[in-house]
Amino acid sequence: MTAPVKRLPARLPGWAKVLGAVVLLFAVLFAGIRLSVLPGLKDVFGTETRDRSGPALLESVRDISRYDAASGSFQVVVDLEKDTKFLPDAVRGSRTLYVGAGTVDAYVDLGSLDGDDVRVDEDRTSATLRLPHARLGTPALDPGRSYAVSKQRGLLDRLGDLFSDNPNSEQAVQQLAVRHIGDAAKESGLTARAESNTTEMLEGLLRSLGFERVRVTYGD
Template sequence: MPSAHRERRRVTWWVALPAALALMAVVLGLLLLVAWLRLLPDALDPFGTRTEDRTGPALLESIQDMSRYEAASGNFQVVVDLDKDAKFLPDAVRGSRTLFVGAGTVGAHVDLGGLGEDAVTVTEDRKSATVTLPRARLGRAALDADRSYAVAKERGLLDRLGDVFSDNPNDEREVHRLAVRHIEEAARESDLTDRAERNTRTMLENLIRSLGYERITVRFAPPSG
C-alpha cells in the first residue's frame, strides 16, 4: 500500500512538470512584454540595464606654460562621406559607406614667447611705441564629441560578418581624421588668422595706451622662409 502511494506521487509530479514549465514560460513572456513596452519603472524592471562609470582617475602627464595669445576661434562643421568599394565585388557583398557629421573648433593664436628685445621700440619722449609680432597661426582642429555623430553606416555582407568578430575601430578613427583634415582646410581658407591679428592688435594698442603712450603701431612680420 505505501508503494502504491509513492507511485501516485511520482506520476503526479511528472504530470505537473509540463504545466509548471508552461506557467514559467508565460510569466517570462509577460515580463519581457512589459519590459519591452516600458510599463515598469527602472527600479522594478528585471531586464533593465544599469550604467556605471568605472573609469579611473585622470593622470596628469605634463604641464606647459602658455606664452601665446589665443586671439580668435572658429566653429566648423563638415559631412564626411567615406565610401570604400571592392574592385571585383558588388557593394552588397564587400564595401562600406559611412556618413559622419564632424563639428569642431579651430583656434588662431599669436606667439608672444619668442619675442626678442628688438620687438618693441619706443621713442625718446616715450609717446610712441612700435611692436613687431609674428604672424598668427592656426592650431589643430578639435572635434566636439557632443556635436559629432554618424548619420548612416552601410556594410556589405562580408563586412557585416567581420564586424561580428571584431569591433574594427579603424573606420571611426578614419572618419574622425578626415573630419579634422577638412575642418583644418576650411580654417585655412577662412579669415581666421586675419581676425586673430586684428584682435591682437586691438588688445596691445589698448594695453600700451593705458601705460601713457599716445601713438602705437602694431605690425606683423612676414612669415620666414
C-alpha cells in the first residue's frame, strides 16, 4: 500500500502575513533602540545630525536701568511621581528623578529714582541716596547642568511614547525645579547681599567724584 503524500500549504493566510510584518517591524525598532542605548556600539544606520534652524529674529528691545548686584547658583533634586487611580504603577504611572541647576540674580532698580531720592548739599561734599529694596529676578534654569537621572513609566505610558513625540515630556519637572530654586533664593539672603554690594559700589563711585560723606538707605 502506497503511503499518502503530504502536501505543503499553498499560501499563508492573510492575517499571518500581517502578523509577520508587524513582528518584523517591532523587531527592527527594538534592535535600533537597543543599539542606540548600549555603550560602545556605533549607529549601524549612519545617523547624521544637521542644524537647519533659521536665523534668530529680534522681537523687541528695552532699556535696563537696574543694577545686578548679586547672583546665586542653586541646585535641586526633583522627584516627581504621577499615579493613576485603580491601576498599579507598572501599568499606568510615571516617576522622574531630575537634577535642576540654575541661577537667580538680585538687583536694585535705579530707574525709578527722582529728585527727592538723591540729595546733595551745597558744597557738594555730602550725598544722601534713598533706593528701593533689592528684588529677585526670574530663576534661570541651566540646561547644560540640568539632567534627568531616571525615568520610570508604566506599560501604557511606554506604549504611548512609541506612537507620540512629546517635546514637553520634561516640562513639568523643569517648572518644578524653577519653582524650588526661586523659593530657595528667597531664603538665601540674596537681596540683603545685593543691597550691601550696591551701597559699596555707590560709596566708592561718589567718593571718587569728591564726595566725603555718602549715605545710602533703602525703602519703598
